[in-house]
Amino acid sequence: MLMGKKDHNRVARQVNNETALLSAQTEVRGDIHFRGAMHVDGRVVGDVLSDDGELTLAESGTIEGNIKVPSVIINGRVCGDVSVVEKLEISSMAVISGTVSYRLLEIEVGAQINGNLECMSDRVEESRVLEPPTLTHEEGARD
Helix, strand or coil: CCCCCCCCCCCCCCCCCCEEEEECCCEECCCCCCCCCECCCCCCEECCCCCCCCEEEECCCCEECCCCCCCCECCCCCECEEEECCEEEEEECEEEEEEEEEEEEEEECCCCCCCCCECCHHHHHHHHHHCCCCCCCHHHCCC
16 A cells, blocks of 8 residues: 555545535535535535535635534635534645634645634533532631
8 A cells, every 4th residue: 555645636435325516617605504425626605514424625615604514524725614523634735714623633734724723522522511619618728
């Protein structure tokens, strides 16, 4: 097996044998909710959302809106927040302007992220729910 540069035009793996394709000359205005896999070569002005899908944004693709998808491969441009609960792959050609939240992250050298990176974990989510311990006068008093 040869180890080297990844193919930036990789096609999303098919989930449930359903793949939506947004071609390079296509522009969609409005939010997109999808299932299965989606491959974007064109432009989306709106949020891209899925509960169980995989999104691939090609080098020629642009998304001007938030992305909230379990698994994402980004080769193009994103102007908005990216939230991924499974795996996020960012290629060397990717440019992201916004907050990136992820569980598992792979970034190639050359990728540009203009914003914050936030690692999501079950422990962080649980700690937000728990109240901090409080000391009573007796517990905190020293004699």
